Amino acid sequence: MSPSTIGSQTLDLHQAIAIGNPKAIDLWLDVVDDPRLRSDQLTDLTPAEVVRLGELMPVAVAADVMDTLDLHVVVDALRVIPTPRAAAVLDALESDRAAEILRELTPAEREPLVAAIPAEHAAVLRGLLTWPDESAAAHMVPEVLTVGGTVTAAEAIRQVREHSAKMRQDAHIGAYVFSVDDERRLHGVVSFRELVLADADTPVAHLVESDVITVGPLTDQEEAARVVVAHRLLAIPVVDDDGRLLGVLTSDDANDIAQEEATEDAELQGGSQPLEIPYLRASPFLLWRKRIIWLLVLFVAAAYTGTVMQAFEDELEAVVVLAFFIPLLIGTGGNTGTQITTTLIRAMSTDNVRLRDVGRVLRKEMATGALVAAAMAAAGLLRAWTLGVGGPVMVTVSVALVAIVLWSSLIASVIPLLLKKLRVDPAVVSGPMISTIVDGTGLIIYFTTAKLLLPELAGL
Structure with a gap:
């Protein structure tokens, strides 16, 4: 120390x-x-x-x-x-x-x-x-500045003074004064500054903004935090189904939630369960426990890659040179899918992309995938030429690269959106998982393309 x-x-x-x-x-x-x-x-x-x-x-x-x-x-x-x-x-x-x-x-x-x-x-x-741990109400501040809906500005200021001594001293709470009725049903909000500067006999009802952005108590904390950040609010009221004011979620708490969720998503995308404690406080056993489950799942998922290789054993024996390009092909497919899922998951976390946008996402990513596929096919053609493998294999590698990139673009564009619809965190579609999926399917595409284009494999 x-x-x-x-x-x-x-x-x-x-x-x-x-x-x-x-x-x-x-x-x-x-x-x-x-x-x-x-x-x-x-x-x-x-x-x-x-x-x-x-x-x-x-x-x-x-x-x-x-x-x-x-x-x-x-x-x-x-x-x-x-x-x-x-x-x-x-x-x-x-x-x-x-x-x-x-x-x-x-x-x-x-x-x-x-x-x-x-x-x-x-x-x-x-x-x-x-309240559930992941809900907005679990992180709200119950103590808020409230005044009656029928009082004047002077009376409202007096009420605020009476109540403020019992409340926490937080600028984000004091920034807003909420107008409520006897049952705490929310009618509107006014900034504390506007209330103080108003004429003493001005009715609060004439000062408040009635179109108030609110969240429900069971709203997911991440969604509530996004609303606060998106509208640049210092605090957002949490109201129940009857419109009663329960508390507020402050911008400080919203920022903490956003940071926590970003950390969790990063850990999930890396193929590990969230630590939930600072890294330096995590023991080796805890790190093992958080990582081993995902590694075992990925191990089982990757096992079918060996099955695919075994299924195409005859093709590999007939044209041994095909094996040279396996790492290049499946690596390109996995990298393509990882890029797309990383971008999509971030866009979904900021509420910029939803399931209804799947058509637009597909058109955008497939068009991008076509451009990427053309560039990678040219690179693959050049690489095959430098190895002197012959024209038919060069064409096979290029065509397989195009197909694998487009296939990876398709599944990486759709799976995160479908998981979100199924209420599964899309961050679980991690880089390792996408790579594992593409490994096996990419090999099938590669060997199928080879059987169609290489005369040596005819009849196998």
Whole structure:
């Protein structure tokens, strides 16, 4: 662990805890202001040191620190800190962050903590924890600025002042004031700035925008995050089927969700299950467990490539030179498919492509595939010529390349969209999976083309 330096003195977290003075902890916080470095140093602490650190930090300071640290570091710390102290820190955190932390604990670990939190806040947290993990409501902030629909601007400002002391201090929450009725049904939204600048006797009903963009509580978190980003909102209201305001999803939370989903998609496209924890905290066993399933699936899927080779054994024995081009052909097909799926999955994640666009996608990718196929056929022809394999084999390689590229373009354009329709994450159509599919089918195309074009294979 690298120590932090002030002038000629050095101080790391172990030393600050050993000193046993809150001022030493304050000094460490001043020096180590990078959340990643703080997380790394906290990870190195023994359970006893974590407990002592919790005693030395005021609750408000501990909450501020935990709000910025890696989620799994915070969870590990709360597991060893005495329940009363841990509950006090959770109570000081914003509700969505506290719920995010509690969601990582087992029910047996979670319940004592929630029970030790004041009843009003505990009820809010229990409500958040009832929503599915991947839903918008699971990540929303229940505390929002609301005013009655029949009040004036002056009365609305007074209501906001009364309620703001009980709410978290977040600019993204304070940016909007929502007009609701007695049953919290949402009628409109007005910016806090516009409300303050309005004439005191102006009815709020004349200020609010009634055409409000909203999401439902069960809306997938990724979809909700896309809406926030697409409309450049600071927060989006979450409303139930009856139009009642449940909370808001902030742009900060939306950005976190988008980053998390992008990481998950990248891991899936690489042929691995998502780690769900930072890479450096993953043990070799966890990495093995996340990767081995996909590798075994790909192994089984790739087994049919050997079956295809065995089926065309006679053709290979008759024209041995055909084997020279197998890596080139199947590699080209796999690379073509991977390029398309990567582009399509990204377009689908940003909601630019849907199943109804399959016709346009096919036309675009098949046209592109034709251009790619022509270029690759020319390259294949040149390569075959340099090997001196003769005209018939040169033509066979070129024709097979065209067919394989077009076939790869077809399946790579359709499969992600079909999986999305079937509610399967299209990111599972990873580069390795597309390559595996194209390997076997590409060999069939290659040998079938050879049988049609090479006289030596006639009758086989």
